[in-house]
Amino acid sequence: MMRVAIVGASGRMGRMLVRAVHENDNAKLVVATERPNSSLLETDAGELAGIGALGVCLSSGLQEKYAMQIDAIIDFTAPQASLRHAAFAAKHGIAFVLGTTGFDENAMRQLRTLCVNIPTVMAANYSVGVNLSLALAQQAAAILDDDYDIEIHEAHHRFKVDAPSGTALALGKAVADGREVDLDEHLVPARHGITGARKTGDIGFSVTRAGDIVGEHTVLFAGMGERIEIKHIATDRMCFARGAVRAALWLQSQPAQWYGMHEVLAQE
Numbered sequence: 001m002m003r004v005a006i007v008g009a010s011g012r013m014g015r016m017l018v019r020a021v022h023e024n025d026n027a028k029l030v031v032a033t034e035r036p037n038s039s040l041l042e043t044d045a046g047e048l049a050g051i052g053a054l055g056v057c058l059s060s061g062l063q064e065k066y067a068m069q070i071d072a073i074i075d076f077t078a079p080q081a082s083l084r085h086a087a088f089a090a091k092h093g094i095a096f097v098l099g100t101t102g103f104d105e106n107a108m109r110q111l112r113t114l115c116v117n118i119p120t121v122m123a124a125n126y127s128v129g130v131n132l133s134l135a136l137a138q139q140a141a142a143i144l145d146d147d148y149d150i151e152i153h154e155a156h157h158r159f160k161v162d163a164p165s166g167t168a169l170a171l172g173k174a175v176a177d178g179r180e181v182d183l184d185e186h187l188v189p190a191r192h193g194i195t196g197a198r199k200t201g202d203i204g205f206s207v208t209r210a211g212d213i214v215g216e217h218t219v220l221f222a223g224m225g226e227r228i229e230i231k232h233i234a235t236d237r238m239c240f241a242r243g244a245v246r247a248a249l250w251l252q253s254q255p256a257q258w259y260g261m262h263e264v265l266a267q268e
């Protein structure tokens with residue numbers, strides 16, 4: 001039985017993760033945390049997740065006394081908090097599943113250094129469908145030459161703080177890899193004003209923030225006379241949460257290394 005800590009357990013994803021761990025016969029929630037100034041500290045994590053009391057109350061951050069009780073930490077919080085959680089996981093040799101997005105280059109470097117001695121999965125998106133879309137987008141970009149313009153659109157709820165989404169950027173990387181080019185050299189963020197004509201080879205991004213949209217991503221390949229779209233729509237955050245629990249279980253038998261979700265899905 002894998003013993004799991006969920007950090008940020010009262011967040012939108014945190015609550016889903018509590019449910020996903022609870023419904024999995026091979027996993028057990030042992031620790032649930034929130035930020036130190038949260039008004040929900042000491043509330044039962046199961047009550048918050050809407051599945052009834054589990055006897056695990058939200059504690060203020062990850063405390064040293066928990067280290068021996070935890071096999072995996074699942075973290076969908078915020079970049080600065082995730083760096084602290086990664087340091088805790090590394091110090092105590094605990095498997096780390098990271099879903100937080102919005103890291104800058106410097107924070108990414110710190111993360112990779114911190115996690116060098118623990119098994120870690122980081123994915124911008126834990127849904128099986130998105131991971132399939134990444135593979136399809138890369139394949140399509142490899143087949144369709146740059147006579148096909150590539151545009152990536154994503155839509156999320158009004159509370160999301162980073163843009164474009166980590167998944168949109170991962171799709172951008174997938175099509176750039178398919179074309180064997182560097183995404184940074186071709187990425188065009190949202191356009192505005194007199195932009196001039198589209199440059200051949202541009203990979204354009206556009207973003208919608210509205211209401212309660214869980215997450216939608218479209219990769220458009222538009223040629224002269226035809227268009228192809230690879231589209232993924234998440235209608236329930238449980239698809240991310242179940243994927244993260246799957247990754248945590250998979251990590252239990254993996255050596256210390258940095259993995260992506262494609263490796264979890266490929267090796268099962």
Ligand code: NAD
Nearest residue numbers: 008011012013034035076077081099100101124125126240
């Ligand atoms: P949210 O704001 O609802 O939840 C984040 C939670 O983390 C909050 O409850 C916050 O209080 C808590 N938190 C912040 N600092 C903390 C700390 N030091 N200790 C403990 N808890 C702390 O946000 P959300 O919608 O749940 O998304 C969280 C992150 O997950 C975002 O970066 C989002 O982009 C990402 N996300 C990733 C995937 C994926 O599949 N990889 C899917 C959905 C969301």
